[in-house]
Amino acid sequence: MIPIEFFLILSAALFCVGIAGVLTKTNGIVILMCIELMLNAANINFIAFASFLNDALGQMFVLMTISVAAAEVGVGIAILLHAYKSKKTTDVDDLTVMRW
Amino acid sequence: MFMEYAWLIPFLPLMGFVIVGFFGNRFREGGGYLAVGFAIAAFALAALTSYEYLTSDLYAVSAPFVTDVQWLAFGSYELNFGIYIDSLTCVMMLFSSFISTMIFVYSIGYMHGEGKKKRRYYAEISLFLSGMLGLILASNYLEMFIFWEIMGVCSYLLIGFWSFKHPDGDEASIKAASAAKKAFLVTRLGDVCFMTGLFVLLWSFGNLDFTTLFDPAVILTTDSTMILIGSLLLFGGVIGKSAQFPLQDWLPDAMAGPTTVSALIHAATMVKAGVYLVARSYPLFIQHADVMLIVAIIGGVTAFIAASMAMNNMNLKRVLAYSTISQLGYMIMALGAGGYVIAIEGAVHVNVLACVGFTAGVFHMINHAFFKALLFMCAGSVIHSAGTEDMRKLGGLHKKMKVTSITMLIGSLSIAGFPLLSGFWSKDLILEATMEPSTLGLPAGTIFLILFALGAITAFMTAFYMFRMWFMTFAGPPGEATEHSHGESPRTMTTPLIILSVFAIASGFLIFFGLADILTFNVIDRGAGLEYIFGHCGHTGAHILESIVNNVWTYVTLALGLFGIFLAYLMYCRRTIDPGRFNSDGESPIYKFLTARYFFPQLYNQIALKLGYGVAKGVEYVDRNLIDGTVDGIANAVVGGSGAMRKMQTGYVRNYAAYVVVGVIVLIALLVFLVKWGGV
Known part of the structure; x- marks a missing residue:
């Protein structure tokens, strides 16, 4: 039996990679991928605790998160697609019209 | 059966106002005939109501007929709306509606050439009459005040009737507009006093009904100082409305309106309201x-x-306007003198002599209403025919206008106190009082x-200026305006x-046929405890005739008048x-002083300029700096704050992400801190 700490460390590491990606990358697609990483880090936490506490609710949450994340990615990609159509770029540093 | 429907008396002219x-x-x-019709209806109903009241059991015990409905109540205060009929009401509404009817009929001839504007004229005079009748029938001070203000508005509208297009040209219409404004503002000064008085009375009595306020038991239990303040403030309203010193100056200017309006204001309505308020x-x-001493002094x-x-x-x-002010002063003086005797002597003299003043x-x-309406309408007739008000251009009109000339002579004799005419009896009673x-x-x-001396000199002056007017207008060589009248x-x-x-x-003879006995009022003598008089004056015609004939001063004032x-x-x-x-051919200082109207217009202007402008400047300072400053300050703070905050919206996604991350870290740190050391 793998101790729960390993899962938590893995998930924290994955989450930090995601944050670092969101904060440093400029490509919109990569940012979306980093957000997926962070979501999956959270999913790992859910699964680990579900197994650790013998509670199936955690697994249910993960199924929920995956479906919501799928929808969210769909919306995100659609926005990026539109942005690309009008600006010919997915670089978020060039998409700064919504500002003061 | 008519008394229950007495509210229709002011309502009928009001209907006339709406329809016309x-x-x-x-x-x-x-709509002139319509206005006359409604006025006649009001007069008829007033006559029936008066007849019913004066033959009723209520009159026999000098009790008023009162009906009212509750209008609104707040806390322990209660305001009603209703009618109050006693003998004073009857007398007032009879002469007021009768003379108004006469003036309305006269207006049809006088205003014939006014074209489409006649509609406005007839509507406004109907409302004017409605205001006066409502004021007379009101059962409490607030209701009275409402109608009082309606009359104020009507006088404003009618004095400024020619402010759009005056028959004498643009300058005259500007004058009409400013005269209307002056009348409104000067009487407004009195109205504010009146209203403050109402607050004082409401505060100390909890109610403004005449039945409550005049109830001796209630008066005895009420703070005497408050009654003093309240009565003085009410009298302030009278000074404004009845054009008493020192607010008398609006009335001569009010001549800018049509002459019929002057007749209405001076004889039947408006200025009579002030005198009525004192009597009431x-x-x-x-x-x-x-x-009462102040009242008498102001009047004199x-x-x-x-x-x-x-x-x-x-x-x-x-000239007629000044004579109205002067005669109003007489009335106020008589009321004050009579009241003074009652206030001091109390019940001892009340049934014998004191209510002579009242x-x-x-x-x-009443007498003044008849002869002043007559004089104004005669003057209107002269103006209608000769087209000028300047007496220097008139003269010798007697041959051209026989009826006007003779009726005006009768009016002048009456106001001058010529024996046996109506003015003689009442003026003499006033001086006696x-x-x-x-x-x-x-x-x-x-x-x-x-x-009394002032009154006697006034009697002389009245006789003099009235006949100066009559002779200058109707006698002597024809003036230039007379030529083409x-x-x-x-x-x-x-x-x-x-x-x-x-x-x-003939109206003077009313006093010998029961008028003196009809007038009733209730007084309470504070000094003698709960001594309460509520009844007829107890005068008989013979009694009054005797006291007039036996008084030496009657002959003195009579001689002064005839000399005038x-x-x-x-x-x-x-x-x-x-x-x-x-007058050194118009060069003497007194002559100039009189022509300048005792410099009252200048005094008003100075006060308005210095005081009004000073207050306005102070208010402006507070408005600009304090109020505007606060409002602007808040607005500026919001604008500046948002200007600084919006710099956060950089448009870079990672900045927003960083804010979120930092926020989350701070929240987690806070949570950890609280759990570990805060003991949550």
């Missing part, structure tokens, strides 16, 4: 002798200065002696003149005495 106001131009004469508030005013001073200003005025209507004041109000306090040896006897006025104008001249001769007439005859008809001799 909206549909007047669909009827003949702009007698039970309150009587509580303090000083209030007004009578004197107004008469003096009439002596050298060249404008036909203005009777004289009301009696003179003014004499009363000093005859009885009361504390302020000397003051009343002076007031149209001759006698149409029948709708002369008929009311003839009817009113009959009243100007004679002097005017010598100066302006025979022209054996040159008027220029008395």
Whole structure:
């Protein structure tokens, strides 16, 4: 039996990679991928605790998160697609019209 | 059965106002006949109501007929709306609606040439009459005040009737507009006093109903000082409305309106409302002798200065305006003198002599209404025919306008106090009433002696200026305006003149046929405890006739009046005495002082400028700096804050992400901190 700490460390590491990606990358697609990483880090936490506490609710949450994340990615990609159509770029540093 | 429907009396002219106001131009004469119809209906109903009241059991015990409905109540205060009929109400509404009817009929001739604007005129005079009748029938001070204000508005509208297009040109219409404004603002000063008085009375009585306020038991338990303040403030309203010193100056300017409006304001409505208020508030005013002393002094001073200003005025209507102010002063003086005696002597004299003042004041109000309406309508007839108000351009009109000339002579004789005409009886009663306090040896006897002297001199001046006016207009060589006058006025104008001249001769005899006995009022004598008089004055006609005939001063004032007439005859008809001799041909200081109206207009302007402008400047400072500063400060803070904050919206996604991350870290740190050390 793998101790729960390993899962938590893995998930924290994955989450930090995601944050670092969101904060440093400029490509919109990569940012979306980093957000997926962070979501999956959270999913790992859910699964680990579900197994650790013998509670199936955690697994249910993960199924929920995956479906919501799928929808969210769909919306995100659609926005990026539109942005690309009008600006010919997915670089978020060039998409700064919504500002003061 | 009519008394229950007495509310219809003011309601009928009000209906006239609405119908004429909206549909007047669909009827003949702009709805003029309609207005006359409603006025006649109001008069008829007033007559029936009065007849019913004066033959009822209520009158026999001098109790008023009161019905009212609750209007609104807040806390322990209660305000009602209703009607209050006693003998004073009856007398007032009878003469007021009758004279208004006469004036309305006369208007049909006088305003014939006004075209489409007649609709506005007839609507407004109907509302005016409605305001007066409502005021007379009101069952409490607040209701009275509402109608009082309605009249104020109507007087404003009617005085400024020609402010759009005056028959005499643009300058005259500007004058009309400013006269209307002046009338409104000056009377407003009094109205504010009146309203403050109402607050004081409401606060101390909890109610403004006449039945409560005049109830001796209630008066005895109420703070005497509050009654004093309340009555003085009410009298402030009278000073404004009845054009008493020092607010008398709006009335001469009010001549800018059509002459019929002047007749309406001076005879039947408006200025009579102030005198009526004093008569109505007698039970309150009587509580303090000083209030009555002030009332009498104001009245006497007004009578004197107004008469003096009439002596050298060249404008036909203005002479009449000053004479109105002067006669109103007489009425107020009589009411004050009579009230003073009652206030001091209490019940001892009340049934014998003291209410001579009350009777004289009301009696003179009635007589004055008849002869002043007559005089104004005669003046209107002259203006209608000759087209000018300047007496220097008139003269010798007698041959061209026989009816007007003779009726005006009757009116002038009446106001001058010629024996047996109506003015003679009431003026004499007034002077007798003014004499009363000093005859009885009361504390302020000397003051009343002076007031009597002023009154007697006023009687002389009245006779002089009225006949100066009559001689200058109708006698002597024809003036330039006389040459092309149209001759006698149409029948709708002369008929009311003839009817009113009959009243100007005969209304004085009313006093011998029960008028003195009809007038009732209730007074309570504070000094003697709960001594309560509520009843008829107890005068009989014979009693009054006896006291007039036996009084030496009657003959003195009579001689003064006749001397005034004679002097005017010598100066302006025979022209054996040159008027220029008395005033250095208009150069003497007194003459100029009188022409400048005692510098009252300048005084008003100075006060308005210095005081009003100063206050306005102070208010402006507070407004600009304090109020605007606060409002602007808040707005500026919001604008500046948002200007600084919006810099956060960089548009870079990672900045937003960083804010979120930092926020989450801070929250987690806080949570950890709280769990570990905060003991949550």
